[in-house]
Amino acid sequence: MKKYPYRTIVAMIAPLAWGGLLLFTYLVVPSSLFAILMFFGLLSLALMCSFFPLTHFLGQRLLFTRRYRATNRQALRQAGLLTIIILANLALRALHSWNILTAFIIIIAAVIVEILSLARKI
Numbered sequence: 001m002k003k004y005p006y007r008t009i010v011a012m013i014a015p016l017a018w019g020g021l022l023l024f025t026y027l028v029v030p031s032s033l034f035a036i037l038m039f040f041g042l043l044s045l046a047l048m049c050s051f052f053p054l055t056h057f058l059g060q061r062l063l064f065t066r067r068y069r070a071t072n073r074q075a076l077r078q079a080g081l082l083t084i085i086i087l088a089n090l091a092l093r094a095l096h097s098w099n100i101l102t103a104f105i106i107i108i109a110a111v112i113v114e115i116l117s118l119a120r121k122i
Contacts, residue, residue, distance in 0.1 A: 006072055007053045014049035021046050040091070044083055051079035077117060081110045 021042040028035050055078040059070025088106050092098035 007056050007075075010049050011053045014046065014053075017042065017046035017049050036094070040087060043090075044087055047083040047086060048076075048079050051082045052076060055079050055082070074117075078114065081114060085110050 030036050056075035085106055089103055
């Protein structure tokens, strides 16, 4: 049996999510609020499924120390934070409210959340 079945399953879902997003953007005109929300939902699924194996692999291979051992929960949290950073910036850009300062504030807030969650674990 494989050691990390969740990472493999999610990695297989990622191309399907990206394909669904590509098909959705090709076929649907973004004229309604539902279409825009559906786009952001598909994008969040695709990003989460893409970032989860990446963060899990990086945590297992590159960031391995005696105090920090990457788990599926940490990889999922880190993938979620990366997804939130991207989606928040895209949502602000769609509302014509984005600037570089808000991007830095969003990134700093995500870094603080990650540091606090890692500090709580230790």
